[in-house]
Amino acid sequence: MSGLIGKKVGMTSVFDNVGRNIPVTVIEIEPCAITQIKTEETDGYTAVQLAAFDRKAKNVSNAVKGHFDKAGVSPKYQVVEFRDFVPEGLTVGDELKISDVFTVGDVVDVVGTSKGRGFAGVIKRHNFSGVGDATHGQHNRLRAPGAIGNASDPSKVFKGMRMAGQSGNERVKVKNLSVAKILEDSNVMLVTGSIPGPKGRYVEIHNKTSVTN
Template identity: 80%
Template sequence: MSGLIGKKVGMTSVFDNIGRNIPVTVVEIEPCTITQVKTEETDGYNAVQVASFDRKAKNVSKSVKGHFDKAGSKPKAKVMEFRDYLPEGMDIGDELNIEDVFTVGDIVDVVGISKGRGFTGVMKRHNFGGVGDATHGQHNRLRAPGSIGGASDPSKVFKGMKMAGQSGNERVKMKNLSIAKIFPESNLVLITGSVPGPKGGYLEIHNKSSVTN
């Protein structure tokens, strides 16, 4: 599946052809350099490794710098792989631009790291509904989790019980979004709907329209 690396800029909205106001996410996609090509013979699977967004050379290790030097590229901040994909006629050191991979109307999956919210109660973490109208003496249990298991049987709390804990800061995939507009001169793409992560967060954008059945 083809794809590129992006960075979340923020959200806005655009009007479609019939006058509907469509919310979109603005994503910056700089030219992505092909830094490695993996094959079934050498690596056990087929993939293309791409890197994007410049990084200062002093902030990378010698081994990582050597990897970029081999591809004739400056050090990059983000490196990702896209399985079973290699652009025709391109090799290590070549650059992929927005229009090489995406066109308006393409269906995409967007992967990012969601915003971390720290240690969170069950109401916020799992969207619990609470007591409701708070009748029958429920004076201080409005945001409590309730029972978490039996006493004598089964005498334990089952694994996976919805309780308070770490919320967010995890890999999230938003499926079946679409490319609304492309601004190649500004390295910007408008993707319908919302995508995971904060402003400035890195994204994997997979083009599902390029998959052939």
């Protein structure tokens, strides 16, 4: 599946052809450099490795710097592999721009890391409803998780119970968004709806339009 690496800028809205106000997310997509092309013969599968957003060479390890030097590319912050995608007519060291992969109206999936919300209870983390009204002595149990296991049988708490804990900061994919507008001169693309993560966080944009079911 083809795609590029971007950075979330924020949200705004645009008007469509019939005058409806459509909320969109602004994604900055700088030209992505090809750092490696994998094939069935050499790696057992087909993929292209892209890198984007410049980084100071002093802040990368010698091994990572060597990988970029081999491709003839300056060090980058983000390196992402896109499976089953080999750009035609391009080799290692070349760059992919927005117009090379996306057009207005394309259906895309956006993958990013959601906002971290720290340690959260079951109501915030799992949308529990609590134990109900403050009656029958339930003066301090309104946001409690309730029972989590049985007594004599099976005498244990099963793994995977929905309980309080770390909320957010997870890899999230938002599916079936569409490309509303492309501003190639500014390296910006607008997609309908919201995408995971705060402003300034890197995301992967996968193009589904060219994929056949």
